[in-house]
Amino acid sequence: MTSWSRSLDQAGITAPRLRSDFSEQRRLVARFARAEYAAVRLLLPAPCVPDIIAATAFMHHSDNLIDQGSASERAAAFTAWESRVRAALDGGSADLPVLHALLDAITRHPQLRRQVETYLDGAPEEVHWEGFATESDLRRYVDAYSHPAFMLIACLLAPRASADSYAAGCRTFIEASQRLDFLADLAEDLRTGRLGIPEDALTRHGVTLGALRAGVACEALGELVRERAAQIRTGLTASYGLVDLVEARNRPFIRALVTIQELRLRAVEEKGAGLVRGSAGPSVVASLRVLAREHRAARVFTRAFTS
Known part of the structure; x- marks a missing residue:
């Protein structure tokens, strides 16, 4: 298994802040999805691992926000999150590490932006699901x-x-x-x-x-x-x-x-x-x-x- 530092190198992620933000997402994914994390690290080519981690972390972060509390609390959380994500996509920048890593992954995989937008379009189905x-x-x-x-x-x-x-x-x-x-x-x-x-x-x-x-x-x-x-x-x-x-x-x-x-x-x-x-x-x-x-x-x- 390629070391995490080399995976970042091979993905072209060299800026210190970006490396730190991707590393934070790695730690989170390793904690909440250990089996999936192990599969990604062991089985996928090193250059694509950081971007898979970033997308997984974004999905988990989003799902957590809209899966907690009452229906009204979930709806309010999603409205705020959707606004923040779409602003990051449109502006091309974000302070939150999970979004900063996601935006950088999109620069290498432009198709990811469309998938993020499609995910946001469908998320109300989860928000209101009973x-x-x-x-x-x-x-x-x-x-x-x-x-x-x-x-x-x-x-x-x-x-x-x-x-x-x-x-x-x-x-x-x-x-x-x-x-x-x-x-x-x-x-x-x-x-x-x-x-x-x-x-x-x-x-x-x-x-x-x-x-x-x-x-x-x-x-x-x-x-x-x-x-x-x-x-x-x-x-x-x-x-x-x-x-x-x-x-x-x-x-x-x-x-x-x-x-x-x-x-x-x-x-x-x-x-x-x-x-x-x-x-x-x-x-x-x-x-x-x-x-x-x-x-x-x-x-x-x-x-x-x-x-």
Whole structure:
């Protein structure tokens, strides 16, 4: 793994203040998304790592602002944040480190600006989200918010050709991942009162909100988890098509991203109806095996490319 200082050098980030701001984002991402941070550092080419970190930090910062408090508090926080971000984009400068790093990343990846604007356009869907009545509502949420949020990072790995196929593949992956998040975080979401499983799915299986809030791990909930897990697996399997669309140097990262989601899905399936009492995540050992395998693949490519 290339040192962080060399990654900054190879990305052309030389100004002391910029290096400090990027380093601050690195520390934040390493704290709140350890597995993803490890994958980025181990599997992606060093020159693109700082910009991936900057985009990830921006997404996390934004999501935190609009995911806390009451609906009115979330709306007020988003209004202030959107104004600040758009002013930074239009003026080309920002004092806040997370925005300063983002603006610098945009100078190397102009497509990132459009993705930031698309993300801001769709963020009200997250601000006002309280739950879903139907599957159509969930898909609209993914289209408006989850997909643009993922594309903040994914656009930095986009192929020069097959852009439409790549965007569609990212949409398939993030819908499966979002559905998986809603299952894995069922107990936590119940505590906040914002459930990610549509009401029509609950009704079809005879699962009531009252039973969920009471922590009842009934057979009907187990059937619901199995049904949704099968749907998620279909999406993740299709997502491996992204591997062939990106440049060879980025394939280990994409492959690891999908594989680790499959490990998460397996953990969710094993917990089943017990998800109502607590979240489920993949084995750390299994995740490390995936990263180690793909790290070897990344090193093989690097040696071949530089020899």
